Amino acid sequence: MGGETAPLYVVCSPGRSGGRTLVSRLLTEFYVLGDRPVAAFDLCDDEPQLADYLPHLTTIADITDIRDQIRFFERLVADDDGPKIIDVNHRAFKIFFTTIKKIGFFDEARRHSIVPLILLAGDAHPKSLEMCATIRRWFPDVFLLPVRDVTETIAFSGPDMPAKERIARNSLDVPPLRSSLRMLMDVQDFSFYKFWRAKPANLPDAWDNELLDWLTTVFFEIQDIEVLLGFEENWTQIAAPPSRRVGIAHQARQRDVQPPDRGQFAPKKARGDTAMDQPDQYPITKLQKMTVQLQSAEERINAFESAIKQWQDRATQAETKLLKLIQSKIEHR
Amino acid sequence: MTKPAVVIIGADKGGVGKTTVARTLLDYLAQHQIRTRAFDTEIPRGTLKRFHQDSTDIVDISHVPDQMRIFDTVNSTDAAVSLIDVRAGLLSPTLSALRKIGFIEAAKKGEITLVVFHILGPSIASLEEIAQTANSLRDAKYFMVKNFINESHYFGWDDATYASYFKRVPDAVTIEIPKLVEMAAEQVEVASVPFATFIANKRQSGDPASYSLVLRGYVRHWLDNVCSQYDRTGLLRILGATQASSAPADKSRPTLKVAETA
Numbered sequence: 001m002g003g004e005t006a007p008l009y010v011v012c013s014p015g016r017s018g019g020r021t022l023v024s025r026l027l028t029e030f031y032v033l034g035d036r037p038v039a040a041f042d043l044c045d046d047e048p049q050l051a052d053y054l055p056h057l058t059t060i061a062d063i064t065d066i067r068d069q070i071r072f073f074e075r076l077v078a079d080d081d082g083p084k085i086i087d088v089n090h091r092a093f094k095i096f097f098t099t100i101k102k103i104g105f106f107d108e109a110r111r112h113s114i115v116p117l118i119l120l121a122g123d124a125h126p127k128s129l130e131m132c133a134t135i136r137r138w139f140p141d142v143f144l145l146p147v148r149d150v151t152e153t154i155a156f157s158g159p160d161m162p163a164k165e166r167i168a169r170n171s172l173d174v175p176p177l178r179s180s181l182r183m184l185m186d187v188q189d190f191s192f193y194k195f196w197r198a199k200p201a202n203l204p205d206a207w208d209n210e211l212l213d214w215l216t217t218v219f220f221e222i223q224d225i226e227v228l229l230g231f232e233e234n235w236t237q238i239a240a241p242p243s244r245r246v247g248i249a250h251q252a253r254q255r256d257v258q259p260p261d262r263g264q265f266a267p268k269k270a271r272g273d274t275a276m277d278q279p280d281q282y283p284i285t286k287l288q289k290m291t292v293q294l295q296s297a298e299e300r301i302n303a304f305e306s307a308i309k310q311w312q313d314r315a316t317q318a319e320t321k322l323l324k325l326i327q328s329k330i331e332h333r
Numbered sequence: 334m335t336k337p338a339v340v341i342i343g344a345d346k347g348g349v350g351k352t353t354v355a356r357t358l359l360d361y362l363a364q365h366q367i368r369t370r371a372f373d374t375e376i377p378r379g380t381l382k383r384f385h386q387d388s389t390d391i392v393d394i395s396h397v398p399d400q401m402r403i404f405d406t407v408n409s410t411d412a413a414v415s416l417i418d419v420r421a422g423l424l425s426p427t428l429s430a431l432r433k434i435g436f437i438e439a440a441k442k443g444e445i446t447l448v449v450f451h452i453l454g455p456s457i458a459s460l461e462e463i464a465q466t467a468n469s470l471r472d473a474k475y476f477m478v479k480n481f482i483n484e485s486h487y488f489g490w491d492d493a494t495y496a497s498y499f500k501r502v503p504d505a506v507t508i509e510i511p512k513l514v515e516m517a518a519e520q521v522e523v524a525s526v527p528f529a530t531f532i533a534n535k536r537q538s539g540d541p542a543s544y545s546l547v548l549r550g551y552v553r554h555w556l557d558n559v560c561s562q563y564d565r566t567g568l569l570r571i572l573g574a575t576q577a578s579s580a581p582a583d584k585s586r587p588t589l590k591v592a593e594t595a
């Protein structure tokens with residue numbers, strides 16, 4: 001492998017739903033856009049499956065039989081340097097992690113320069129919480145991130161969980177999106193890769209922008225995860241093709257992100273302004289964006305404080321004048 | 334190590350996994366850096382020796398010169414433990430022979446530590462041997478080993494039958510060897526290496542191998558369970574064994590060192 005490391009994402013859910021397959025799709029297509037040789041594996045046996053969305057990239061796997069286990073796990077450590085995504089639904093959850101634990105697979109993966117990460121999409125059901133706590137106990141040395149899909153039931157690092165069993169507070173956050181766009185994404189032949197490359201026909205510009213913003217945010221999250229896993233030297237870079245910027249030429253642009261004017265919010269990001277759209281520049285990090293937003297917020301707070309001070313001075317002056325007027329009237333009586 | 338220990342592993346029926354248990358014991362003692370020598374009584378080719386070539390000699394336990402080779406050197410050998418894998422059907426005759434030569438008496442006097450691993454099969458005939466074997470032992474430590482080579486329950490579902498065999502010898506210790514996945518057992522068989530060496534993905538020569546990581550994982554899991562059984566019973570304490578002071582600390586599973594030669 002030449003000493004390089006590759007991520008192994010285990011996207012799983014102890015209960016139904018939780019946004020698991022959506023996350024698996026996003027991860028897989030992220031690496032497709034980044035020109036990485038990604039391989040996805042589907043351990044689910046009910047609809048919809050990852051293999052239905054990405055049939056050319058996904059291998060349907062079964063680990064109930066030992067021969068199938070040998071085929072599956074040997075493939076995961078195959079010497080191909082590419083990231084791998086495993087989609088594990090609630091039915092395969094127990095057997096998958098029990099087998100992993102029994103054969104010590106994560107330790108073996110590390111010996112092959114593979115960094116495993118568990119992405120746990122779940123709900124607040126007590127059984128789910130218990131299974132998640134078990135996973136944390138079994139694999140204390142493996143990165144574990146809850147998936148927080150705000151349109152689904154939020155996961156489980158909540159107050160009901162004993163503190164010592166609480167799962168890591170960092171998470172992969174799937175931001176909210178209007179339901180009509182979620183329905184669009186749920187269609188089986190919808191591809192994030194194709195959407196990124198070209199605006200779908202008949203999709204309103206506003207929706208197109210919203211979905212692109214949403215997807216950009218998610219891709220930033222994935223890049224942050226790569227840094228978390230230790231890939232800061234070889235993280236995946238993604239650039240939008242030039243044809244996307246032509247389509248939004250009528251919108252106001254900023255070539256560089258500038259601090260906003262005093263008392264105003266930072267300007268809304270227009271299509272084509274993200275770092276992903278400027279392949280010739282080093283990507284603007286999420287940290288820089290947050291810094292700009294923080295500066296903007298601080299500017300507004302300063303402006304409000306100044307305005308409050310002015311009103312306080314005016315109130316004091318008015319009160320003084322009133323008192324003088326009253327005193328004057330009393331003296332003249 | 335205060336006094337030498339002799340471990341006899343046997344059964345009066347074949348096919349109960351006697352040599353498998355012997356192999357796990359050799360790996361366990363190696364893991365704790367206890368110098369051990371082994372004797373394989375399956376003449377002429379041996380079975381244990383195929384897996385633990387460097388530390389095992391093939392002997393004829395019924396042959397007096399070979400008996401002398403084993404028992405006359407117990408005190409003089411560098412090995413802290415002498416392990417004898419007794420041929421199927423020869424456990425009782427071997428214990429009788431040991432009684433005749435005064436070996437059992439020496440154990441009773443505390444001159445040596447004698448441990449017998451009686452490997453049981455899931456049959457009434459095998460369980461009938463328990464009382465007989467226990468009667469021939471006086472101050473030897475008696476381990477009854479249930480080797481789950483199949484899905485047998487050893488009559489655990491029938492309290493009366495179970496008690497009639499397993500509760501009859503109150504000082505005996507029961508050890509349960511869990512079942513190893515057949516495919517994993519077969520690959521170790523084909524590889525002809527100790528379990529620990531298989532887990533480490535090495536050949537007998539020490540060169541890297543390419544065994545299945547899944548099967549290695551199953552063998553590791555199984556061996557850990559077996560070793561935890563030995564830990565639970567205090568086997569090292571019974572053997573009076575301590576780690577060799579000259580041996581460097583090694584957290585991996587080492588292969589056996591060279592032991593006694595003829």
